[in-house]
Amino acid sequence: MSGTFQSQVYYSDIDTNLTINPISEDVGRITNENAIRRSIRNLILTDYYERPFKPDIGSNIRKLLFELITPITIELLQKGISDVINNYEPRANLIDVICTPYEDSNAIDVTIVFSIINREDPITMQLSLDRIR
């Protein structure tokens, strides 16, 4: 995805895996679009009350995954994801959230379409939500 932005670094974050940059031997970083994607992913996968002293950051996805897959659950899921992005990710203009249920494999595919502020081209990111038990 690098290259979508020019070489100018607007946003930069540490890498989730804390990898080491082989040249600078500093902690690796992710930038611009990748940083925003990671941020959205973090927000969606965070539960309420998970972050210390910030109980309202996150979405209720984990709980919804244990519900029956019905149109209402899907609707709630979409709303939860939209809310958390709108509230806590000011860098993303959310365009659409599409949830596709796979009842047989107990999974839901989430496709999030957004654009970065001051840029028009839409970015699509996909996330597969799956119960681990």
Added chain:
Amino acid sequence: MSDFLPVSQLDFTSLRTSLKAYLQGQDRFKDYDFEGSNLSVLLDILAFNTYQNAFYLNMIGNEMFLDSATLRDSVVSHAKELNYLPRSFTSSAATVRVNVAVTNNAVYNITVPQGYKFTTATANKNFTFSTPSPTVITRNSNNEFIKDIIVYEGFLISEKYVVNTSIENQRFVLSNPKVDTDSVEVFVSPDANTSTNTEYTFTTSIFGLNANSTVYFIQAAESEKYEVKFGDGIISKKPTNGNLIRVDYRISSGSDANGLNSFTPQGTISGYSVAASTISAASGGANNESLQSIKDNATRFFQTQDRLVTKEDYRALIIANFPEVKAISVYGGEDIPVTPQYGKVAISCATQSGDLLTITSKDRILDFVKTRSPLSINPIIIDPEFLDLVITTNVNYNVNQTTLTTNQISDLTANAISSYNNSSLTDFNKTFRFSKLVSNINSSHPSIVGNETSVNMIKTIVPLLNENFTFTIDFGNEILRDDLNISRPLTNEFTVYSSEITFNSRKAFFGEDGAGNIFIYESSGTSRNVLKLRAGTVDYKNGTVTVSDVILNDYSGAGISFYAIPTKQDITAKRNTIIRINNQLNNISVTAVKE
């Protein structure tokens, strides 16, 4: 990038803001402002961790000082540095008259064994009292075996330890936290199979000890327990490997058994039946010392160094060791009015219950004081005297400012007087401040616009009846002297007068003539009829009333109450006098005004 992290506040939000401010100095990682970023998660963890550490350090800081420590173990540890032993549970003590019905005429002495039990109960709990040591009763001239014995509440138990020097810092912690430390006795045998033993004695200081001194110390241990400590072989004798240590002590129920006064002996003594009557009810029991009390007393105790020299020493040590004592007044015997007793120290104690000290408690206090006071000082215990005050007040309140009734205003006034009494009086060496009381009454409700208040002093004595009787009442405050004589109208009270007595079989009262004389009179219509002209004297200046050579037939109520009008409205209490407002006698009237 700043070289240091600015930290001024230790709450989570401030710490996180500081970390963010720190990161603003670099441009490699810019996403610290966005909640979803990895960096933000890391900042949360860092801030939370710092916050936890700060909190923990704050708690440790608190526990490091006696003033701010909140854990009992910390407070006890600080007290230990001041050589203060927190008071343990204390058994109630009662005096029981034991009567053993010995039928064998050849027996002259009989021994009540240690641990002989008496049972008693409250409505929902049974208690056992027992004798602390063997007591010998000798046949008296009436061929009876009677003796007054002090018995203590609680169960006697023994705990044994084998000294094992391979254990580093072996401790002898008494397993029950309800131990009464006064009852601890320590015996050391050479080994578990030897029945002979040496009794070790309790000591609080190392003065006069040597390597062969068989003494033990008690110190507070963790979890409200106590432990027995021995010397190190230099300051006093140290038990050696394999020695068997037996610790006998009493487990007490604390204050629960106070006030019990019916004791049933359990079993016979040497085969003879036993009867018991109560001489003084159980008193002096207390639960272990509270945290706040340890904080207060430890420093005072340190100040006294376990010696009774100054007034404050007596106060600190007696209150620390006798939980039943609420307040104390100490003064030299030369200050005792009328009959000074030189070379003595007078101790007057007010109890938690409000009753006078029992004979048992007095004996225990005297025993305690004698071992700690300087030579040639002879302590005596004097019961406190109460100087009752009666408040007469007329309260004016503005009806336009309240919907309260006169009765409710009257209740508020009574409460204001009562609360002044509880907060500022009912203790030794207190002064009744008239203006404070008046101001308390005024501020008891916003509608009260003023009050007209006066105060009278009362002292009550119980006289001997039908025999020549002389007594002195010391009000301790100057008594008002006016120039009116005996024949003043009935509506005009004397400045000293009494409740009703019976003199020469006639209902009568004491009065004063304005010239320093007390007389006895009866009411006859609207005038007074003097029955005895010279019945005593009044010393207005010193506030004493002496009644001499009168024979009284009777009195009404609990005793003769002498009323005196003070010259000054502020009334002081000296020596063993406790000043208090008698709420039942107060005269409160309420007047509604419109302003």
